[in-house]
Amino acid sequence: xxxxxxxxxxxxxxxxxxxxxxxxxxxxxxxxxxxxxxxxxxxxxxxxxxxxxxxxxxxxxxxxxxxxxxxxxxxxxxxxxxxxxxxxxxxxxxxxxxxxxxxxxxxxxxxxxxxxxxxxxxxxxxxxxxxxxxxxxxxxxxxxxxxxxxxxxxxxxxxxxxxxxxxxxxxxxxxxxxxxxxxxxxxxxxxxxxxxxxxxxxxxxxxxxxxxxxxxxxxxxxxxxxxxxxxxxxxxxxxxxxxxxxxxxxxxxxxxxxxxxxxxxxxxxxxxxxxxxxxxxxxxxxxxxxxxxxxxxxxxxxxxxxxxxxxxxxxxxxxxxxxxxxxxxxxxxxxxxxxxxxxxxxxxxxxxxxxxxxxxxxxxxxxxxxxxxxxxxxxxxxxxxxxxxxxxxxxxxxxxxx
Ligand code: ACO
Numbered sequence: 001x002x003x004x005x006x007x008x009x010x011x012x013x014x015x016x017x018x019x020x021x022x023x024x025x026x027x028x029x030x031x032x033x034x035x036x037x038x039x040x041x042x043x044x045x046x047x048x049x050x051x052x053x054x055x056x057x058x059x060x061x062x063x064x065x066x067x068x069x070x071x072x073x074x075x076x077x078x079x080x081x082x083x084x085x086x087x088x089x090x091x092x093x094x095x096x097x098x099x100x101x102x103x104x105x106x107x108x109x110x111x112x113x114x115x116x117x118x119x120x121x122x123x124x125x126x127x128x129x130x131x132x133x134x135x136x137x138x139x140x141x142x143x144x145x146x147x148x149x150x151x152x153x154x155x156x157x158x159x160x161x162x163x164x165x166x167x168x169x170x171x172x173x174x175x176x177x178x179x180x181x182x183x184x185x186x187x188x189x190x191x192x193x194x195x196x197x198x199x200x201x202x203x204x205x206x207x208x209x210x211x212x213x214x215x216x217x218x219x220x221x222x223x224x225x226x227x228x229x230x231x232x233x234x235x236x237x238x239x240x241x242x243x244x245x246x247x248x249x250x251x252x253x254x255x256x257x258x259x260x261x262x263x264x265x266x267x268x269x270x271x272x273x274x275x276x277x278x279x280x281x282x283x284x285x286x287x288x289x290x291x292x293x294x295x296x297x298x299x300x301x302x303x304x305x306x307x308x309x310x311x312x313x314x315x316x317x318x319x320x321x322x323x324x325x326x327x328x329x330x331x332x333x334x335x336x337x338x339x340x341x342x343x344x345x346x347x348x349x350x351x352x353x354x355x356x357x358x359x360x361x362x363x364x365x366x367x368x369x370x371x372x373x374x375x376x377x378x379x380x381x382x383x384x385x386x387x388x389x390x391x392x393x394x395x396x397x398x399x400x401x402x
Contacts, residue, residue, distance in 0.1 A: 014385045021282070024206075026214065026379055030063060030369050031205040035283035040290065042203055043067070051293050056198040057081075057168045060140065060365035063203050064372060078167060084141030085162035085171065087149070088118045092159075095149065104150045104357045105235040111146050113228035115139065125220035132375070135223050136368050144168065147361050148175035151354055169194050172361070177349060189304045190348055196297055197341060200290045201359050203366025207282075209233040209240065213367045214374050215382035223371055230367050231360050237277065240363070242338040243355040246278040247346065250311040253318070260317045268327045276322060278339030285332035294340040307347045315340060 017023045032041040040047040043062050050059055054068075061069040061077050069077060091114060098107050115138070116122055122135045149159045152175075160175045163184065173186045173194060204210065213230035217223070234240035253263050267276040281288055302309060319335055322328045338359075345355050 038286035063369040081141045082164040084138045109231040116224040122222045144172040198362035201362030218382040240359040247342040280333040290337040291335045
């Protein structure tokens with residue numbers, strides 16, 4: 001039993017909330033989330049409406065600056081970003097040094113952090129608002145180039161340079177799927193699908209990676225290093241890495257004969273570490289509204305592209321079985337954003353290992369907005385407490401006597 005009096009003597013009064021299940025770390029005006037009702041809004045606009053009507057760049061502007069841009073504002077935003085899509089040629093040298101099979105998330109975290117070496121003005125915590133703005137714009141611009149180069153490297157193909165006349169998402173797709181810098185042939189279906197997916201991933205209040213960005217940034221650490229830390233946090237399969245894990249799981253089920261009940265039972269078995277990837281969420285105790293939109297988009301996009309993917313049928317069967325099983329019903333475990341997103345990424349032509357990188361590309365404006373809000377609010381340095389449960393008052397033992 002825990003001796004409360006002893007703990008109090010050692011630690012003072014401390015609220016213990018492992019995993020921060022019910023601890024608010026900040027006030028924020030960016031994203032609203034009601035997990036019981038399954039509601040998600042960015043700056044007061046419903047995710048359903050934004051995913052239907054907006055572009056990713058408009059949503060990025062909305063998250064970072066607080067309101068939807070008018071035509072002049074979005075044109076200027078696009079123009080500023082386009083001017084900063086090129087990556088320093090010296091950076092390419094150490095990019096070339098990564099083993100071609102190294103995981104794209106490891107490359108992404110390293111490359112984003114290294115931007116702080118190329119743009120040392122970002123290190124100044126007292127930079128003016130305009131200077132900070134430029135640091136953010138550079139990151140938004142260079143991220144698309146870095147992500148597409150990581151993809152090209154995985155194929156052993158030459159990189160494609162950005163084309164400033166293209167909009168943000170089309171330019172990214174061009175650098176990723178284009179064969180030559182001058183040729184641009186990107187299907188509108190693909191552009192629209194990519195916009196939708198990126199919008200759905202753009203922010204999600206104080207999740208693991210966003211809290212990481214804020215806590216790293218709270219020490220006055222620069223934007224690039226803070227976001228690199230967020231990318232690392234996103235990598236794990238319990239967070240953004242779940243989108244890769246879902247497809248790997250669905251493939252495994254398919255190759256195992258497609259017996260969905262067997263895998264649902266495995267997920268329920270407490271002696272088996274297997275979990276249904278893409279199911280459950282810390283905050284949503286109802287349908288993840290993003291999963292609803294993605295599921296519908298998945299059917300539409302695959303039909304438009306004329307693709308039939310057998311893992312989509314397995315995913316739907318899995319969802320149906322799980323949602324009618326008391327284990328999942330009692331624990332309020334529903335499909336989350338990662339459950340269907342990978343099937344779309346795959347239909348668009350992305351390899352599985354790139355999925356979490358695409359999540360990071362989508363989440364970037366949210367991380368930037370949260371970092372900026374934290375700075376503007378002068379939030380204090382993040383420093384959780386602990387309850388010490390280790391040994392006390394031990395005498396040092398010489399090496400020869402241990
Ligand atoms: N499959 C089977 N059982 C599950 C699952 C799952 N996917 N998720 C939760 N459970 C069970 C737990 O075993 C636990 O059962 P118990 O009460 O009998 O012990 C109960 O449901 C509650 O789960 P916790 O792990 O306590 O919930 P927590 O909020 O800590 O975890 C998480 C949330 C990490 C998302 C979890 O549901 C999970 O591991 N899901 C699979 C991974 C995944 O899809 N991650 C992506 C999340 S969305 C995102 O980050 C973008």
